Amino acid sequence: MQQRLQAVKECNLLLRDPLLPGKLRDIAYRILISGFKMGPNKSWGNKSWGAKEDAHCIHCGKDESVPHAFLTCAPVYQLWEQLLAWWAKRTKQHLKPTHRNVLLGLVTDEDDDGATLSFPELKQPYLFLRTAAYEEIRTERFLRRERQNSQRTTKQLVQATLGRLQGYASALYKQAAHWERWKHTKTDSATVHKHIEARSMDAFHIAWRDTGLVYIRHSADKSNYPIILRI
Ligand SMILES: [Zn+2]
Numbered sequence: 728m729q730q731r732l733q734a735v736k737e738c739n740l741l742l743r744d745p746l747l748p749g750k751l752r753d754i755a756y757r758i759l760i761s762g763f764k765m766g767p768n769k770s771w772g773n774k775s776w777g778a779k780e781d782a783h784c785i786h787c788g789k790d791e792s793v794p795h796a797f798l799t800c801a802p803v804y805q806l807w808e809q810l811l812a813w814w815a816k817r818t819k820q821h822l823k824p825t826h827r828n829v830l831l832g833l834v835t836d837e838d839d840d841g842a843t844l845s846f847p848e849l850k851q852p853y854l855f856l857r858t859a860a861y862e863e864i865r866t867e868r869f870l871r872r873e874r875q876n877s878q879r880t881t882k883q884l885v886q887a888t889l890g891r892l893q894g895y896a897s898a899l900y901k902q903a904a905h906w907e908r909w910k911h912t913k914t915d916s917a918t919v920h921k922h923i924e925a926r927s928m929d930a931f932h933i934a935w936r937d938t939g940l941v942y943i944r945h946s947a948d949k950s951n952y953p954i955i956l957r958i
Pocket of ligand 1: 789
């Protein structure tokens, strides 16, 4: 029990990235709580999620639960496999679609010798990838259930998820650009800098550009998507 509480705390800390939009934090938090099967929220817990605890999966008809809906259901699992294959190609961090990696975000990448590799600079991008995928998975279930839409292919879901990720990366880049301009208007920039370094352009470059995930487009029109995800 003690260990479990410690793990919940650790997962929760990951969600505290100040740059993570509230809606993404919310969905990730609910999945986290359900992933641990705690208390009354052990399944969907909330009607707005479009399912009851005893409901059946819209994709396969099996009993619905958060781990099923967001990880083990076949089409969802395929989505994670492809997203993580893309992730490995770009970042050289090889992750398997496990409960721990996908639902809890407690990433461990074991190399062939069994040593655990740590990629601190990838923490934020992985958090965004994970939560953008949750968002897309939830959207897909909503579309199928409420609008009776047909199921999208894995390829379409991958594209949609990476499209979201590119949108979030662009928003982060714009925020960093604003922050850099604002920083220079402050007289005691040393103190300011110390506290919100995470918002700086340097931090963005380290996490997103230098890891090989995106390139920055230097075009005349800076208002649209300045960031292009490397597919
Ligand atoms: Zn299913």
